[in-house]
Amino acid sequence: MNTVVLLTLTGLGLAALYFLVASGLSLVFGLADVLNFAHGLFLGVGAYATWWAAGNLPGAGPDGLGFVVAVLFGVLAGSLVAVLVELVLIRPLYSRTIEQVLVTVGLSLAGVALLQATWGADPRTFPRPAWSRQVTSVLGAQVPNAGLLLIVAAVLVLGALLAFLRWTRYGLIIRAGVENREMVTALGIDVRKAFTLVFAIGGAAAALAGALGGVYFGTVSPGQGGSLLIFAFIVVVIGGMGSVVGSAYAAVAVGLLQQFVNYYGTSGLGDLCVVGLLAVVLLLRPQGLAGKVAHA
Amino acid sequence: MVEPVLSVADLSVRIAGLHILQGVSFEVAPTGVTVLLGRNGVGKTTTLRAIVGLTPRGGEVGGTVRMGARSLLARPTHRLVRDGLGYVPEDRCVFAGLTVAENLRLAERRGTTPAYDKVFALFPELDRRGRQRAGSLSGGQQQMLAIGRVLLNDNRLLLVDEPTKGLAPKVVTEVAEVLERVAESVPVLLVEQNLAVVRRLASDAVVLSAGRVAWTGDARELLLETALTKSLLGVGAEVKA
Numbered sequence: 421m422n423t424v425v426l427l428t429l430t431g432l433g434l435a436a437l438y439f440l441v442a443s444g445l446s447l448v449f450g451l452a453d454v455l456n457f458a459h460g461l462f463l464g465v466g467a468y469a470t471w472w473a474a475g476n477l478p479g480a481g482p483d484g485l486g487f488v489v490a491v492l493f494g495v496l497a498g499s500l501v502a503v504l505v506e507l508v509l510i511r512p513l514y515s516r517t518i519e520q521v522l523v524t525v526g527l528s529l530a531g532v533a534l535l536q537a538t539w540g541a542d543p544r545t546f547p548r549p550a551w552s553r554q555v556t557s558v559l560g561a562q563v564p565n566a567g568l569l570l571i572v573a574a575v576l577v578l579g580a581l582l583a584f585l586r587w588t589r590y591g592l593i594i595r596a597g598v599e600n601r602e603m604v605t606a607l608g609i610d611v612r613k614a615f616t617l618v619f620a621i622g623g624a625a626a627a628l629a630g631a632l633g634g635v636y637f638g639t640v641s642p643g644q645g646g647s648l649l650i651f652a653f654i655v656v657v658i659g660g661m662g663s664v665v666g667s668a669y670a671a672v673a674v675g676l677l678q679q680f681v682n683y684y685g686t687s688g689l690g691d692l693c694v695v696g697l698l699a700v701v702l703l704l705r706p707q708g709l710a711g712k713v714a715h716a
Numbered sequence: 717m718v719e720p721v722l723s724v725a726d727l728s729v730r731i732a733g734l735h736i737l738q739g740v741s742f743e744v745a746p747t748g749v750t751v752l753l754g755r756n757g758v759g760k761t762t763t764l765r766a767i768v769g770l771t772p773r774g775g776e777v778g779g780t781v782r783m784g785a786r787s788l789l790a791r792p793t794h795r796l797v798r799d800g801l802g803y804v805p806e807d808r809c810v811f812a813g814l815t816v817a818e819n820l821r822l823a824e825r826r827g828t829t830p831a832y833d834k835v836f837a838l839f840p841e842l843d844r845r846g847r848q849r850a851g852s853l854s855g856g857q858q859q860m861l862a863i864g865r866v867l868l869n870d871n872r873l874l875l876v877d878e879p880t881k882g883l884a885p886k887v888v889t890e891v892a893e894v895l896e897r898v899a900e901s902v903p904v905l906l907v908e909q910n911l912a913v914v915r916r917l918a919s920d921a922v923v924l925s926a927g928r929v930a931w932t933g934d935a936r937e938l939l940l941e942t943a944l945t946k947s948l949l950g951v952g953a954e955v956k957a
Binding site for chain 2: 515595596600602604605607608609610
């Protein structure tokens with residue numbers, strides 16, 4: 421019983437990490453039709469900016485309020501980089517899918533190289549608050565606090581995103597744009613502002629994933645964003661392009677499947693099963709669990 | 717001579733190597749309904765979409781389109797719409813996942829007062845169904861929503877693409893009634909296949925054939941000439957309004 425609880429909660433922690441990366445990716449693709457392979461860079465920027473801020477930024481630190489300031493700095497940095505990427509590189513390439521893929525793949529590779537050149541290729545120890553290294557007893561299972569922190573953060577982000585999409589003018593524009601972007605412009609709305617906004621939101625969520633992923637794994641390395649991005653893409657496809665709720669469901673499915681199969685089967689088998697789940701969803705429900713139906 | 721609200725001169729559109737419009741020229745009168753007619757595939761929808769700046773990316777658009785003194789072709793769609801070019805697309809294009817109220821709210825513009833009274837007077841159904849998802853509305857109700865959305869704001873010209881397509885006869889009559897009332901206050905460029913609706917609404921007609929203007933003139937005159945309508949549109953005009 422303890423093992424099941426532990427696996428469930430650590431699986432949900434992993435799901436939370438996937439959701440934070442995938443939610444922005446999904447919104448960006450759903451609204452702007454941009455397959456952003458540079459999304460992992462925002463995660464890397466968030467992680468390294470938090471790591472740097474905890475050691476160097478006045479008022480920031482590895483513990484208490486200082487850690488919150490460091491994370492906020494990381495989130496802001498990730499969001500800022502995402503906005504710059506949208507404005508400078510993506511905006512001239514809307515509706516040019518191949519060029520977008522080339523640019524974002526190139527940018528992700530260049531970003532990793534830049535992080536390596538600046539801080540080295542080896543993992544750096546992440547400045548973690550003391551309590552995040554401790555465990556909490558849940559139904560008899562000793563669950564790492566870092567995992568619980570990720571779950572709480574992902575739930576808060578999910579709630580904030582849903583409230584934003586449901587109650588704000590830009591949320592309405594994004595929901596409509598995911599359905600029919602052209603018609604949004606035909607109502608007199610400059611949809612490009614919404615594109616920039618979803619990049620900012622996606623960048624912030626990915627950067628938060630980077631910062632909290634650093635707490636979870638205990639280290640930060642240049643390639644971390646890229647490896648998480650693969651699973652985030654799988655989550656987006658399973659959940660349905662453009663659906664935040666779909667991403668949440670899919671992240672939970674992927675996180676739990678990975679964790680349970682890796683534990684009860686062979687290590688690494690969980691990753692294979694996730695790819696199998698992706699194949700099944702693509703065969704049975706190509707639009708994903710909650711995505712818009714694609715028309716030929 | 718009354719100044720036209722819209723002047724289209726030598727409009728050409730090429731999409732994916734196909735020369736769909738080949739030098740289309742016509743004018744839209746500042747009052748009433750000007751109807752754009754023609755057989756399927758002659759470029760009626762392409763004309764409307766080119767005017768409102770929605771030619772697919774990669775398509776080439778040439779010629780000039782003017783609304784008053786302002787040239788339209790180089791301007792982005794959202795600016796044209798804010799300047800008073802209302803567009804009701806073919807197949808309605810309501811946002812199926814949003815409620816009726818949200819569809820309308822989306823069309824509101826900052827700095828202006830949306831004319832909900834006018835819209836709900838024309839379409840009381842929209843007021844009653846505010847919380848219903850637009851995707852669950854009937855075709856006629858969706859058409860009312862698509863038109864109502866545009867009428868929330870002041871327009872200098874409305875482009876309406878096949879508003880009666882796929883609708884039941886009773887609903888066609890309702891939509892025609894509404895457009896008739898709308899056209900009392902704002903000029904309309906209408907694409908329509910239903911000649912009964914054309915007879916009821918249109919004052920001027922522009923007939924396209926194979927991407928060119930084949931005939932322009934008084935719509936009622938056109939519909940009286942059975943041989944002409946047969947040759948241009950492939951149908952007789954003996955339809956009761």
